[in-house]
Structure formats: structure tokens, C-alpha cells
Amino acid sequence: MSKKISKARAKKMADKFRKEGKGIYSVNFTAEQFERLLKEPNCAGIRVYNAYDEDKKQFTMFLVGTDAKGNNLLPSADDLKDNDPYCIENDGDRCPPDCPKDDL
Numbered sequence: 001m002s003k004k005i006s007k008a009r010a011k012k013m014a015d016k017f018r019k020e021g022k023g024i025y026s027v028n029f030t031a032e033q034f035e036r037l038l039k040e041p042n043c044a045g046i047r048v049y050n051a052y053d054e055d056k057k058q059f060t061m062f063l064v065g066t067d068a069k070g071n072n073l074l075p076s077a078d079d080l081k082d083n084d085p086y087c088i089e090n091d092g093d094r095c096p097p098d099c100p101k102d103d104l
Contacts, residue, residue: 007104010104011104014026014103014104022059023050023052023058023059024058024059024060024061024094024095024096025095025096025099025103026094026095026099026103027060027061027092027093027094027095028092028093028095028098028100029063029089029092030092033063033089033092034046034063034089036087036089037063037064037065037087037089038065040065040073040085040086040087041073041085041086042067042068042073043065043066043067043073044066044067044068045065045066045067045068045070046063046064046065046066047063047064047065047066047070047072048061048062048063049061049062049063049064058094059094060090060092060094061092062088062089062090063088063089063090064088064089065086073086074086074088075087075088
């Protein structure tokens with residue numbers, strides 16, 4: 001069940017991660033990326049994965065659509081196929097270095 005949190009709580013959680021965590025603080029994905037996932041057949045939600053990109057040697061995140069039971073909606077093949085109804089969204093703007101002025 002989802003729950004809204006206050007700006008103060010979000011800032012406290014983000015600050016704790018910065019002090020204890022590794023890698024990036026956040027990734028900014030576009031509305032288009034979310035919309036593409038939400039238009040997938042049976043998509044009821046979006047899961048965010050923390051990840052490490054071996055090619056770029058950096059931490060990142062990616063998005064996957066989920067069904068009403070929380071199951072991932074994944075492409076059928078390991079390789080990217082244009083005709084697959086499901087996709088995995090990547091390549092958001094990482095913070096750092098691309099942090100907003102009003103970062104939490």
C-alpha cells in the first residue's frame with residue numbers, strides 16, 4: 001500500500017542515504033518514459049531498480065512496469081526487440097552530477 005510522506009521526512013531519508021550510501025542520490029526520468037511503461041498491457045505500477053552499469057562504470061536506476069499483483073512486466077527475450085510489448089526504461093539524468101537546485 002502506498003503512503004505519502006512529508007518533505008521533512010523525505011529530506012531526512014535522503015540525507016541518511018547520502019551519508020551512508022554509495023553512488024547516486026537520484027535519477028530523473030521523463031514523463032514520456034513513465035507513460036511508455038504505463039501504456040503497456042496490464043501495467044498497474046512501476047518498479048524502480050538500483051543498478052550498476054558496467055559499461056559506464058557507475059551506479060544508476062532503471063524502471064520496469066508491474067501488473068496489479070506486483071509482478072514485473074518484462075520483455076520476452078534477453079535482447080531488445082522493437083515489437084515486444086514490454087520494455088525496461090533506463091538513461092535518466094543522474095544526480096550527481098545533474099542535481100536540481102532544490103534537491104532534497
